[in-house]
Amino acid sequence: MWFKLSCLRRLWPALLLSPLAFLLAISPDCNRELFLILHEAGRVAPGAFWRLLSVLGDWPTVLALLLALSWRRPDKLPALLAGCGMGVFLAxxxxxxxxxxxxPLVLPPGSVQLLDDLPGNGSFPSGHAMASATLASFLYYSGMLRRGVVLTTVVILVMLSRLAIGVHWPLDVAVGALLGWAAMYAACVWAWPRGWPEELSARVQMALLAPLAGQLLWLLYKSGSHEEYALRLALCALVLAAGCWRWRRLRQV
Structure with missing residues (x-):
């Protein structure tokens, strides 16, 4: 019994998402109807609400937040890099x-109220659902936040935001969240679980500030058209400033 309960505690996201993904995969009509229902239900909230929620599934933003989280758990830096690398590659x-x-490219005109710019890449799987699940899994399996209900709620809201905005099918977000969870779970279990030497981890963390600075410059160059742009910009700038301050303190030690 202990073994079974232990497996349930570790693998419950897969047990939750796998049946849903399988059902939607074998029933395209169900996938389409569920999208229309949830997309219509999403109109109870303003578009700004869903766009701001989607920031928690934006890969550049999630990577910046994960870098900041790794400062608290440097022993989990290898898992962070492996899990994120695997997730981005799969996406x-x-x-x-x-x-x-x-x-919007498949359904009849007027069926979808598009709340954001339509991405030019494929719909399957949802990168936002994958990124948010990766972030939630890192928080959970690194022991920084053991409130699975809270983390699950956040991931579900990000998944719903992609349906409300009108850019993803339910199957996309279900599979995306499943893959994001699996990538980070596997990394936390098998990717150098004891971490790297402290000096190496510190050097890697400092080196990651360079691409973060490049991301900030890219955001400044490519101004956004909606309110979530300011949130992305603020989070990126805040993490970069904190990282530079941390690097300066380490050099003075």
Whole structure:
């Protein structure tokens, strides 16, 4: 019994998402109808609410937040790099391989109220759902936040935001969240579980500030058209400033 309960505690996201993903995969009509229902239900909240929620599934923003979290748990830096690398790789390869059209390109005109710019890549799987699940899994399996209900709620809200905005099918977000969880769970279990030497981890963390600075410059160059742009910019700038301050303190020690 102990073994079974232990497995349930570790693998409950897969037990929750796998049946849903399987059902939607074998029933395209169900996938389409569920999208229309949830997309219509999403109109009870303003578009700004869903766009701001989606920031928690934006890969550049999630990577910046994960870097900041690794300062608290430097022993989990290898897992962070492996899990994120695996997640980004899967998102790129699967989107290019399936090239699934997004809802506004398939459904009759007027069926979808698009709340944001339509991405030009494939719909399957959802990169936002994957990134948010990766962030939640890192928090949970690194022991920084053991409130699974809270983390699950946040991931579900990000998944719903992609449906409300009108850019993803339910199957996209279910599989995306499943892959994001699996990538980070596997990394936390098998990718150098005891971490790297302290000096190496500190050097890698400092080196990661360079791409973060590049991301900030890119955000400043490519101004956004909605309110979530300011949130992305603020989070990136805050993490970069904190990282530079931390690097300066380490050099003075």
């Amino acid at each position: 790129i390869v699967l989107k290019a391989g399936f090239a699934e059209p997004r809802p």
